[in-house]
Amino acid sequence: MSELQLSPTLRRILLEAVILCALAAAVGLSLNYQMVLNAFSGKTVARPKLADSPAEESSSETPVQPLLYPEPIELEELDALLAEGALLIDARNAIDYAKSHLQGARSLPLGELDAQLEDFLAEVAKDRPLIAYCNGFGCPDSFDVGIRLLQEGYQQVFVFEGGYPQWRDAGRPLEGEQ
Amino acid sequence: MNRLASIIYHGSRLILAGVFIYAGAIKGTDPVAFAGQVANYQILPYAWNYLVAAILPYLELLCGILLLLNKRIRPAVLVLFVLNLIFMLALSSLIVRGIDIDCGCFNPDAEARTTPLMALWRDAGLMLLLISTWMLRYRQHPPEAGDGQ
Numbered sequence: 001m002s003e004l005q006l007s008p009t010l011r012r013i014l015l016e017a018v019i020l021c022a023l024a025a026a027v028g029l030s031l032n033y034q035m036v037l038n039a040f041s042g043k044t045v046a047r048p049k050l051a052d053s054p055a056e057e058s059s060s061e062t063p064v065q066p067l068l069y070p071e072p073i074e075l076e077e078l079d080a081l082l083a084e085g086a087l088l089i090d091a092r093n094a095i096d097y098a099k100s101h102l103q104g105a106r107s108l109p110l111g112e113l114d115a116q117l118e119d120f121l122a123e124v125a126k127d128r129p130l131i132a133y134c135n136g137f138g139c140p141d142s143f144d145v146g147i148r149l150l151q152e153g154y155q156q157v158f159v160f161e162g163g164y165p166q167w168r169d170a171g172r173p174l175e176g177e178q
Numbered sequence: 179m180n181r182l183a184s185i186i187y188h189g190s191r192l193i194l195a196g197v198f199i200y201a202g203a204i205k206g207t208d209p210v211a212f213a214g215q216v217a218n219y220q221i222l223p224y225a226w227n228y229l230v231a232a233i234l235p236y237l238e239l240l241c242g243i244l245l246l247l248n249k250r251i252r253p254a255v256l257v258l259f260v261l262n263l264i265f266m267l268a269l270s271s272l273i274v275r276g277i278d279i280d281c282g283c284f285n286p287d288a289e290a291r292t293t294p295l296m297a298l299w300r301d302a303g304l305m306l307l308l309i310s311t312w313m314l315r316y317r318q319h320p321p322e323a324g325d326g327q
């Protein structure tokens with residue numbers, strides 16, 4: 001059996017390339033260990049900032065309330081919740097919603113949350129499970145809307161992180177002008 | 179190395195350094211958003227997207243800095259070549275599967291969108307620069323003469 005013969009120089013280049021990767025991994029993991037740890041333990045990773053959230057108010061007189069976060073769910077879990085009567089909440093802007101949205105979704109854009117919340121509270125019961133979504137992973141609007149709905153007293157609020165792109169790419173039904 | 183080869187070598191090296199330092203730095207500042215971009219490729223399991231997002235920016239940054247400093251050029255180019263090859267395979271898989279997303283190559287929060295096909299062409303250009311940098315460095319320091327890096 002013939003062995004692959006590498007010149008000493010090439011061996012050194014390969015070794016140094018491996019060392020580079022190890023060094024980058026060490027730096028990256030030491031700076032982001034909490035994010036990676038959360039992801040592998042199934043905890044919520046996205047921690048979007050909410051400008052007027054109570055957690056950001058610092059007052060020595062009023063105790064700071066811990067900020068509640070909606071639970072992120074996958075597409076398969078979403079199906080089970082929809083079967084139980086959950087309501088899909090589209091946190092994208094109204095134009096995108098009008099063009100195309102998940103079948104059965106109700107529009108509640110983050111930018112118009114204050115204006116539309118009163119109607120929403122009147123229409124949707126507090127014990128109904130809610131699933132917020134926006135433009136997929138990395139889009140924080142669904143989390144911000146979810147946090148606000150939890151603050152308003154809704155008991156079961158979830159975020160479908162894959163959002164509109166994952167639903168569309170899975171061939172699920174859409175509604176809208178397009 | 180003659181003058182023209184020297185200009186091409188240093189030009190390629192500095193362009194690559196700029197591209198990868200920028201890419202690494204901008205993605206490293208928002209790893210959660212970058213993990214979202216990686217997840218949009220729908221290739222890795224959920225948690226692994228975050229692992230990639232934690233490490234990849236620093237690998238790009240480190241290699242970019244070495245290229246800028248003209249140190250350990252061939253190991254850095256080798257790493258970037260393999261990375262670029264993986265990027266191109268991932269982009270090709272998007273095109274084959276008909277998934278039209280932003281490539282997430284640079285700023286994860288950018289308004290401007292780069293389609294998989296555009297990113298593939300750009301990566302092909304980077305591949306040419308990587309190969310020319312490797313070859314010209316190789317001419318400058320052939321194996322039998324020692325590495326000399």
